[in-house]
Amino acid sequence: MPYLISIKALGLVMLSDPKALRLAFGRFMTGVTVVTTLNDTGEPVGFTANSFTSVSLDPPLLLVCPGQHLSSFDTFQSAKSFGVSVLSEGQEAVSNLFASSAEDRFGQSNWITSVDDIPLISDRAAGFVCRTSQAIPAGDHLVLIGEVIHFDSTENPGLGYGPDGYFALGKERKAEAHTAVQTRASVLLDDGHNLFLTADDNLPSVIVAPDESPLRALKTALEGAGICAKLNVVYAVYDEGKNGRRIVFRGHPSGAMPTLSAHAIDGLGSLAVKDSALQSLLTRFENEHKAQNFGFYIGNESAGDVLPAIEKVM
Numbered sequence: 530m531p532y533l534i535s536i537k538a539l540g541l542v543m544l545s546d547p548k549a550l551r552l553a554f555g556r557f558m559t560g561v562t563v564v565t566t567l568n569d570t571g572e573p574v575g576f577t578a579n580s581f582t583s584v585s586l587d588p589p590l591l592l593v594c595p596g597q598h599l600s601s602f603d604t605f606q607s608a609k610s611f612g613v614s615v616l617s618e619g620q621e622a623v624s625n626l627f628a629s630s631a632e633d634r635f636g637q638s639n640w641i642t643s644v645d646d647i648p649l650i651s652d653r654a655a656g657f658v659c660r661t662s663q664a665i666p667a668g669d670h671l672v673l674i675g676e677v678i679h680f681d682s683t684e685n686p687g688l689g690y691g692p693d694g695y696f697a698l699g700k701e702r703k704a705e706a707h708t709a710v711q712t713r714a715s716v717l718l719d720d721g722h723n724l725f726l727t728a729d730d731n732l733p734s735v736i737v738a739p740d741e742s743p744l745r746a747l748k749t750a751l752e753g754a755g756i757c758a759k760l761n762v763v764y765a766v767y768d769e770g771k772n773g774r775r776i777v778f779r780g781h782p783s784g785a786m787p788t789l790s791a792h793a794i795d796g797l798g799s800l801a802v803k804d805s806a807l808q809s810l811l812t813r814f815e816n817e818h819k820a821q822n823f824g825f826y827i828g829n830e831s832a833g834d835v836l837p838a839i840e841k842v843m
């Protein structure tokens with residue numbers, strides 16, 4: 530039986546629509562380069578290109594595709610050598626300048642003269658000087674293949690280009706790393722006389738995934754370790770500096786406590802654990818247990834407030 534396929538549903542468009550084809554090509558995300566050479570009067574010429582591709586290591590080859598629309602097309606078509614500057618994050622203005630029809634592009638930018646007198650843009654992420662190996666006409670562009678005769682590379686993250694314009698992955702990653710706070714969920718498990726700690730005198734804890742509830746993450750981790758416990762109130766929430774945030778729940782054993790060791794609550798203050806914030810939390814717990822009046826601590830490792838807390842089984 531013949532099928533009727535909806536062209537629209539498949540997102541198919543007519544090949545004769547160059548604008549749509551350009552948009553489809555533009556879905557491919559790239560870096561940004563400025564391709565440069567000297568014209569026949571020795572003046573530097575250049576244009577912004579994202580058609581850069583590394584081609585071969587042995588011999589070292591790369592390619593760029595100058596379009597016939599370029600004012601410098603004839604120059605690149607007959608150039609014996611050319612340069613490619615891979616732009617760094619923050620060089621959007623340089624990219625825009627070399628993608629414009631501005632006359633004095635080199636007068637308005639910082640550049641150096643490299644091997645074969647080829648200009649390279651300053652502060653680039655990487656630079657290549659090539660001898661033209663092949664110049665293959667391909668439709669309305671030229672595939673310009675160059676053999677690399679000189680290159681340099683820096684630690685600068687490269688500028689990105691995609692359907693929504695420029696992007697700076699390095700900056701975005703740094704911003705993300707800065708804002709992403711890791712949460713550790715821990716539990717003070719006591720049976721009224723003893724507190725149960727791990728072998729290295731720590732609270733049973735779990736790192737909480739960004740999309741997870743701390744309480745659920747902790748319950749799952751305890752169940753996974755065969756520890757049977759009922760979790761009660763939140764006992765403390767504090768910032769552990771670069772280690773992120775710690776949420777400490779209270780809980781009581783309701784069955785087996787494998788891998789945990791019992792420590793008398795009365796002696797917790799003199800346990801001398803390495804983590805000073807945990808030590809003061811244990812000391813507070815010992816004191817509050819004596820008074821049977823538990824508080825809730827909010828703050829960081831060295832400063833904060835203890836607020837009244839009401840216990841409720843969850």
Ligand SMILES: Cc1cc2nc3c(=O)[nH]c(=O)nc-3n(C[C@H](O)[C@H](O)[C@H](O)COP(=O)(O)O)c2cc1C
Nearest residue numbers: 576577578579580594595596599600627628629630
């Ligand atoms: C991100 C980006 C990538 C580009 N890539 C190419 C390319 O690979 N080939 C090309 O011929 N033009 C490319 N262009 C367009 C040229 O940079 C632009 O047409 C050029 O400035 C024209 O220079 P002209 O005024 O000397 O003709 C690109 C433009 C941008 C913004």
